[in-house]
Amino acid sequence: MKSSEIRRSFLEFFKSKNHQIVQGSPIVVKDDPTLMFINAGMNQFKDVFLGNAPVKFPRVADTQKCLRVSGKHNDLEEVGHDTYHHTLFEMLGNWSFGDYFKEEAIAWAWELLTEVFKIDKKNLYVTVFSGDEQDGLSMDAEAKESWKKYIREDHILLGSKKDNFWEMGETGPCGPCSEIHIDLRSEEEKTKIPGHELVNRDHPLVIEIWNLVFIEFNRQANGKLSVLPQKHIDTGMGFERLAMVLQGVKSNYDTDVFKPLINFIAKMAGVTYGQDEKKDIAMRVISDHLRAVAFAIADGQLPSNTGAGYVIRRILRRAVRYGFTFLDFQEPFIYKILPVLVEQLKDVFPEIESQQNLVEMVIKEEESTFLRTLSQGVKRFDQYINMNPDSKVIDGDFAFELFDTFGFPIDLTRLMAREIGLDVNMEDFQKGLEAQKSRSRKAAEKTTDDWIELIPNAPATKFLGYNRLECEAQIVKYRQVTQKKNTMYEVVLDRTPFYAESGGQVGDSGVLEIAGQVLHVVDTRKENNLPIHIVAEEPKNPTATLLAKVDMEKRRLTANNHSATHLMHAALRQVLGTHVEQKGSMVDSERLRFDFSHFAKMTDEEIREVEKKVNAKIRENISCQIKENVPIEEAKKMGAMALFGEKYGEQVRVITFDPGYSVELCGGTHVPATGQIGFFKVISESGIAAGVRRIEAYTADAAETYIFEHLDLMTEIQGQFKGAVNPLTAVKNLIQDNSSLSKEIEQFQKEKTHQLAGELMKTAKKIGDFTYVVRKIAIDPNQAKNLVHQLRAMEDHMIVVLAMEEDGKANLVVGLSDELTSTGKFNAGNIIRKISPFIKGGGGGQPHFAMAGGKDPSGINEALKAAESEIVSGS
């Protein structure tokens, strides 16, 4: 069975059981500080479980891209070494929100596996939660009874809290779970060791394929469990593993999910998969990582040096490293594999096809910068080896520096060391790494106290901020948060006019007036759909009714920038083309920043054209049409621009400025009509990654100030040129004159020193064939340098000592001809050190040329005398 059929069968099966088939969410997580990427099918329903969002469909099924780079069974460094762990994988799942429960979940799972997929029942094992004394829970008899209808009792195993009790986090919804495992070993193996002994033992052929979670409790902050009024089902089945089972192969990488990728890589590298374990690992790593990186970029997460972007960069670099080391790829190669992946998955995940160009460019660019990093690391490594030819062990501190500062992977350092018979001091390396980690942790240390709940089980916060900037409200809960000795309070209200940071628009600030106390709201953020007001003071009387007031001025300026962003987005698509897509956006009260896909630097003309279009739309004073709760399909028909990597519900909000110009899905706040924006001015255009440009711009007062400042500067410049009509030509002429004058001066000085050199030569004294000049002259010290160099080239055996006086300071210069220097008889540095004390100074230089400076010009004569006697006695 082809993997695409497996996926389709799964979805169709649950559709036949009245499930709504939904789209998986993009893997990049935006509003959950505890999570960077979607790592389980249930992530997109977290708000539903937490009660922060209403249930749209009671029964749902989907396939969800998941990305895991760390966790109990999945360390990035291990992926590729075995045959069944991945960074990116698909999770097939079905859900019930307060609808069916254990009985049906179990029955359907069994039906799908054994009747649709025709898996042999005798190879299946299931596990059931055995109970936990501490939590006061007994064995999950309900699940066990259900299973007994389908499977022999000796294939039902009991599991502890560790394997069979699922929790979302420290607190929140949780419950027992029941896993389905499969034994894929040969008959012979099975008779040797019975399958039930290998379940949950990390055996590569006795593996978990499906986990059914029965959410029925809520873990409270005090650690106690309470029973949920609504019970839910949450299941997840690893798609790649299922494919392995149904295609009768022993490794996920042998399924048609990975095989085309592996074959392509093998062909490119000129090797055969299955011949050399190290090369096989490399190919597995590359095929796995390509999938992760490609989808992350398609969903809007570009590689970068912080946060989620850094995770993506690390994954990609790991793939490059394996290709570089084991498959001898010296040039970017991963981007070349992308078309294979696109061909495989474009029907299921269309974003990978529509974003293909960008993904390819970004990957290629990342690859080449990393290869550059690698070659610089190799250079530094060689330098180290040359400087420490005798050491048997490479310094751990050096290896760490290479890694930490230059991004050179430690295992490459070790590999290169081994090749020349050296070891790396890993202990010191680890020490360095630990020190780095603890420094970072300390800097990011944040202590979060428990929520103080004032209104238990409150419904989701009502947002009133689209229409009102002020309202009365109650505190639902609040808690203290301390970071770097800075204490803040997070406050949740039952209703609020405060906009929480989202869609690139910053959170509102303002005040909460409560029982005569004023709490300053410095920011408003969203965590799992819950708007949180960050407040500087602790509420003294938290149960009182409060008055929430948003900072109107800031909100107004922010709206200007946000609406201008929409107008600019549309203008960019008109001017540059429809390949322009939003890749990021930041809007606050001071400016707007917009990242978008485009392949080249914008020309000045293009920027000007965009500015003109936006300003024209501002002058048209188009009123903003806002439509709430529009079904997504209808919004798309309206021509609304949706963003890749953005998660949209079934009902969306549509912002329109002229239906023929700008229609966008957006949750932000906007101007009532474009005229309020006043004026729009781009202040910078730059590149932030391959194929991605960034524009920053001002609107309204800020744009006005910007223009005025520039005009004022212009006026001042014009003033400097008095009557000049065109200051540009005046400046050009000035620069031209300046450079020709400097050249002339240089020429004069050359001539002057040449002349001076000739004159000085006339006063030169001789001892045999040995010539010397010792003089005090009036010349600029920099010119003296030139003069000495001229003089010392005039005779084979020559010493020049010159002294100058300037601004009450004394300078000495000593020069030797090259020939004389090579005899070693004299040394300019030595001479200068002997004579510089006379002028109360010091100096130095090379054997053939030295300079000194001092504070006492009255000592010049003595210094020269000393120099002369030194020369005479030495000759």
Place this chain on the structure above:
RNA sequence: GGGGGAUUAGCUCAGUUGGCUAGAGCGUUUGACUGGCAGUCAAGAGGUCACCGGUUCGAUUCCGGUAUUCUCCA
């Protein structure tokens, strides 16, 4: 968010006790050779050594700050 590094010619980079007249390769201009292209040779142009301040007689070099950028950690 925290640590470390980098910033020198159009590009890639050298430049260690602070004083060498700031260099190399590629590119570029001109000339010569060649039937043309490619090429070879010769000559030349191109630098506020990121910016601001400090130490020093003297800073591309040492110290501090700013900007940009790379990199590791969170």
